[in-house]
Structure formats: structure tokens, C-alpha cells
Amino acid sequence: MSTSRLPLKKYPLNRAFCFFESGPVLLVSTLRNGRANIMTISCHMSMGFTPLIGCMIGPWNHSYNALIETGECVLSVPGVDLLETAVAIGNTSGADIDKFAEFGLTPRKGAKVGAPLIAECLALVECVVRERPEHHEMFVLEGVAAWRNTERKEQRTFHARGDGHFIIDGETVNLRDKMVKWQDCI
Amino acid sequence: MSTSRLPLKKYPLNRAFCFFESGPVLLVSTLRNGRANIMTISCHMSMGFTPLIGCMIGPWNHSYNALIETGECVLSVPGVDLLETAVAIGNTSGADIDKFAEFGLTPRKGAKVGAPLIAECLALVECVVRERPEHHEMFVLEGVAAWRNTERKEQRTFHARGDGHFIIDGETVNLRDKMVKWQDCI
Numbered sequence: 001m002s003t004s005r006l007p008l009k010k011y012p013l014n015r016a017f018c019f020f021e022s023g024p025v026l027l028v029s030t031l032r033n034g035r036a037n038i039m040t041i042s043c044h045m046s047m048g049f050t051p052l053i054g055c056m057i058g059p060w061n062h063s064y065n066a067l068i069e070t071g072e073c074v075l076s077v078p079g080v081d082l083l084e085t086a087v088a089i090g091n092t093s094g095a096d097i098d099k100f101a102e103f104g105l106t107p108r109k110g111a112k113v114g115a116p117l118i119a120e121c122l123a124l125v126e127c128v129v130r131e132r133p134e135h136h137e138m139f140v141l142e143g144v145a146a147w148r149n150t151e152r153k154e155q156r157t158f159h160a161r162g163d164g165h166f167i168i169d170g171e172t173v174n175l176r177d178k179m180v181k182w183q184d185c186i
Numbered sequence: 187m188s189t190s191r192l193p194l195k196k197y198p199l200n201r202a203f204c205f206f207e208s209g210p211v212l213l214v215s216t217l218r219n220g221r222a223n224i225m226t227i228s229c230h231m232s233m234g235f236t237p238l239i240g241c242m243i244g245p246w247n248h249s250y251n252a253l254i255e256t257g258e259c260v261l262s263v264p265g266v267d268l269l270e271t272a273v274a275i276g277n278t279s280g281a282d283i284d285k286f287a288e289f290g291l292t293p294r295k296g297a298k299v300g301a302p303l304i305a306e307c308l309a310l311v312e313c314v315v316r317e318r319p320e321h322h323e324m325f326v327l328e329g330v331a332a333w334r335n336t337e338r339k340e341q342r343t344f345h346a347r348g349d350g351h352f353i354i355d356g357e358t359v360n361l362r363d364k365m366v367k368w369q370d371c372i
Binding site for chain 2: 015017018021022023024042043044045046047054055056083084087088090091092131133134135136138140156157158159160161162163164165166167168169170171172173174175176177178179180181182185186
């Protein structure tokens with residue numbers, strides 16, 4: 001796993017919920033028996049400021065058993081320059097290929113979990129499995145360390161519509177002064 | 187509640203997950219004791235094709251008790267022309283005002299639940315509460331009827347970043363032919 005210098009900087013954990021709340025496509029990396037893997041997800045939500053993140057990962061995903069067995073993963077937010085890579089990751093299986101090698105991504109050692117950071121992503125959170133609600137293939141993940149790539153030019157994320165179309169971030173509007181009820185959170 | 191003709195058309199329920207999967211800001215409408223209310227949410231995720239939608243609504247929200255007592259709501263996707271309205275809805279309380287009247291929105295009777303459709307929105311799903319996982323202020327909602335405003339020019343949605351900034355949809359990219367593993371879903 002690479003330990004070379006890459007422009008990832010530690011980020012305040014209690015602000016990391018802002019990486020996910022807009023619903024971008026995420027990459028989930030795991031490490032089991034020395035083998036790293038990556039999957040792509042779009043079904044996730046912010047569940048708390050810790051941060052807590054709920055996400056849907058089922059036994060039909062090769063990463064499912066790694067997540068169950070190790071209780072750890074990294075959630076990474078890819079920029080739009082990684083759109084086709086994220087789709088390719090979501091349409092191949094870690095049972096067949098080494099996705100880091102196949103897609104030219106750089107695994108980097110994190111601070112708190114064994115699963116690798118994906119150095120090319122723009123924001124990353126190391127997570128542990130906090131809970132598994134019954135009846136659904138849902139994991140509640142708790143972030144334990146956060147990182148941000150501060151030198152990356154492309155900061156736009158992308159969102160899956162669920163029908164094979166992807167929506168790229170457009171304009172960002174600042175309405176902080178209208179959030180009168182939530183000034184403590186923003 | 188208005189029954190006048192508005193350009194909402196029934197939409198295939200098993201395709202309605204595509205309204206939510208990209209993570210747009212949603213409006214949640216409820217009806218309790220003859221009084222309609224609306225809240226704004228950004229923490230939700232697609233949990234299944236039924237559709238099932240997980241969302242975070244806590245007792246700090248005035249809509250919480252209405253949702254608990256009636257077991258019903260409507261999830262509506264506002265277009266970007268409703269961005270400031272959605273933020274204003276999220277920063278006022280139904281304990282103080284009638285939000286439909288205050289914000290000039292049109293309640294319309296749905297097909298399956300008592301909670302009103304918001305006629306100005308671009309996509310809507312009537313929902314019943316299917317489950318309440320323990321330990322979190324989470325509801326699992328099941329869609330029972332879906333609608334789409336087919337005559338609306340503005341189809342862009344918007345996403346909350348959680349820090350008072352909102353990301354408006356930009357370009358949409360069609361990568362259906364790359365979704366080789368998921369052709370049955372898209």
C-alpha cells in the first residue's frame with residue numbers, strides 16, 4: 001500500500017457529514033486477507049453528525065463479506081473525472097479482478113482502519129460498522145477519521161439517478177443566512 | 187384541498203426510486219386532524235425498488251407526530267425554482283403557520299393516502315410508514331402511488347450540502363450501456 005506523499009489532509013470529523021449529505025455516488029473500499037476491493041454505491045444517507053452514515057450493501061456485493069468480517073471500510077467521494085471509473089467499478093466484481101490495479105487507483109494507508117483510502121478521491125472518511133438494522137441489507141457506519149484532497153482542481157461530484165443516468169453537480173448556491181433554525185449545524 | 191386539474195400524471199410505482207436515488211432535497215407533507223403540514227429533508231436513501239425509502243425525521247420536527255399517528259405522508263421532489271421555498275419551509279414550523287398558505291403551494295388529493303400532494307413539485311410519491319428501526323430517528327417508507335408533473339419546464343433538482351449551501355443539478359450523462367451488471371434494474 002502506498003505511503004507516498006499525496007495531497008490528502010486531515011479534515012474535521014464533525015464536519016464530514018457535508019461530504020455525503022448531497023447524495024453523491026461513493027466508493028467503498030475494504031481490505032480482507034490482505035486483498036483490497038472497491039465497490040460503488042448510491043444508496044446512502046447522513047444519519048448524524050458523528051458522522052453516522054446509513055448505506056445499502058447486500059450479499060450480492062463482493063464487498064459485503066469483507067465489511068461483515070472486518071467491520072471496517074473507507075467511504076470516498078469521487079470527483080466527476082472519476083465518473084466512468086466509478087461506473088466500471090460498479091460493473092465488475094472483486095471476485096475477478098484487483099480493482100485498484102485495474103482502474104489505476106492508489107491505495108493509501110489511513111489513520112484508523114485497515115481498509116485503504118483511494119488517494120485520487122476528493123473527500124474520504126474511514127469508517128467502522130456501528131450497527132446492522134434487522135430486515136434490510138443496511139449498514140450504519142460511523143466515521144472515525146476524515147480526509148480531504150485540497151489540491152484537486154475538479155471538486156464537482158456526481159449523483160446516480162438509478163436508471164443509468166448520472167447528474168453532475170452544477171452551480172452551488174449559498175443560503176446560509178436563510179438557515180435561521182439551523183445556525184448551530186451549518 | 188384542491189381537486190382542480192393540475193398537470194400531475196400517474197407514474198409507474200416500480201420506477202419511482204429514480205426520483206430519490208440521486209439524493210435531492212425532498213418535501214414531506216402530512217395531514218393530521220384536518221391540518222396539512224410540510225417539512226424539508228435531505229437525509230434519505232433509496233432502500234428498494236418497491237419503492238422503499240429510508241429517511242431521518244426526529245421528534246424535533248413538527249411533522250414527526252403526524253407521521254407516527256397517521257402512518258402516512260407524501261414525498262415530493264421540488265424543482266430548483268422552489269429552492270428558496272424549500273429552505274423557508276425547513277426554517278419555519280407547522281406549529282406556527284400553515285405552510286401551504288404561507289408559501290403559496292397547492293395541496294392536491296392523492297390516490298392512496300390522506301396526506302396532500304404538493305401540486306407544484308415535479309415528482310411525488312404517496313407513502314405509508316412500513317418500519318421504524320430501533321435506536322435511530324429513522325422511518326422506512328413504502329411508496330404506494332407515484333405521480334409526475336409532465337408539463338413542468340424546470341426539471342432540475344437541488345441537493346443540500348449540509349452547511350447551508352445547495353448544489354443545483356448540472357449536466358446529465360447517459361451511461362446506460364456501461365451498466366452491464368444492472369441491465370434488469372435500469
